[in-house]
Amino acid sequence: MEDERGTTERVLTLLGLLQQRAVWTGPELGERLGVTPRTIRRDVERLRALGYPVQASNGVGGGYQLGPGHDMPPLLLDDEEAIATAVSLLAGAGSGEAALRALTKLDRVLPTRLRHEVSALSGSVVAFDGSRAPIDPDVLMTLARACRDEVELGFEYPSSGSMPRRVEPYRLVASGRRWYLLAYDLDRDDWRTFRVDRMTGVSARSWRFRPREAPDAAAYVQENIASRVYRHQARFLVHAPAPVVRSQIPASAAVVRERGRSRCEVLSGAGDLDFLLMHVVVLGHAFEVIEPVELGERCRVLADRLLGAAGHLSQLAD
Incomplete structure (x- = not known):
């Protein structure tokens, strides 16, 4: 037999x-x-x-x-293939969430004996153009595991002084050069966004939590980094299709929402109202100020200033 x-x-x-x-x-x-x-x-x-x-x-x-099937069959990787795949995913994790999702799946089955080799090799990979914010792969993986396993996290963060943060991690969100963590802050009793490259002393705790009803992670983080962290927030109605405007503004700088086929709403923030206004002006589309009210007055002031500059040029030409 x-x-x-x-x-x-x-x-x-x-x-x-x-x-x-x-x-x-x-x-x-x-x-x-x-x-x-x-x-x-x-x-x-x-x-x-x-x-x-x-x-x-x-x-x-x-x-x-x-042959190709309806579902992808499980991949069988030998040690060298597993190490190469993990290192490649770590190196490319800054390019999007798909790489991190794949990495967390591989991490679940990666033998302990291979983890040291993966960590050592991933530290040898750099981007020559400086397009990615430096992030410790071990920190990124600790955060990903905590999100996956639903366990609390502890870490230090600049805005909290010497007070450590205790959070329930929900999702990691990639935005351009940076990674952000959406988590429920247990001491502040509210949702918060944290830049991963600013987090230090990151450690997963043994306490598991029951997931709360959470906001849409990508939308929440984008709106937070584009407007909420700034002194001034503004909303504009731009007379151009949303896809066109999205191609002109980085996702980290503004939230663009469709308002019909030929218009969209732009939500952004800055420390200065004039700075906000000029960024919308240079898009090259007609627009209206929705809020705040004082931004309308800044439109008139800047318009007078620009007209004055044009008038000065006309006098020189004469």
Whole structure:
């Protein structure tokens, strides 16, 4: 009677081989696994029974190949492949949340013996153009695990002085060069946004929490970093389609909301009202001030100033 454990290990090895190369012949697989072509055919049937779309073809260039299926099958990675994949994802984590989601899935199954190698190698990867804010990969992974496992976090943050923050982490959000954490601050009893590169002494606690009803993470963080942190906030009605305006303004600088096919609302913030106004002026579209009221007065002041400058040029030309 065939050993069940040996059969399982062989079938998993066969799956790994099929994921490595487009086509394998039966004799090639038999030689790799040390079994007969008949056993290979039985193992292929076992994979098909598990839902893996293994295709077989005859003739020159024929053989076994893993075809596309409705769902992606689990990937089988050897040590070197797992390390390379984790390091690549860590290096590219600044490019978006998809890389981090994939990394947290890999982290769940990555053997402890490989973690040190991944950490050491990831520290050797840098971006030559300085386009990414420097973030400790270990910190990013600690935050991702805490979000995934629903455990409390503790850390130091510049705005809180010497008082450590205690939070329930909800989501990591990527915005351009930076990563932000949306979390529920237990001491302030409210949702807060934290820049990951400003967090120090990050540690996951043993206390698990029950997730609260949370705001949309991406929208909340974008609105927070684009307007709420500034002294002045303003809303404009811009007479241009939202996709056009979004292509002109970084997501970290303003929130753009559709208001029909040819108009949109722009929400932004700054320390100075004139600065806010000029940023909308240079977009090159007609616009109206929704709020605050005092921004309307600044429009008149700046208009008079610009008209005065144009009048001075006219006098020089005469």
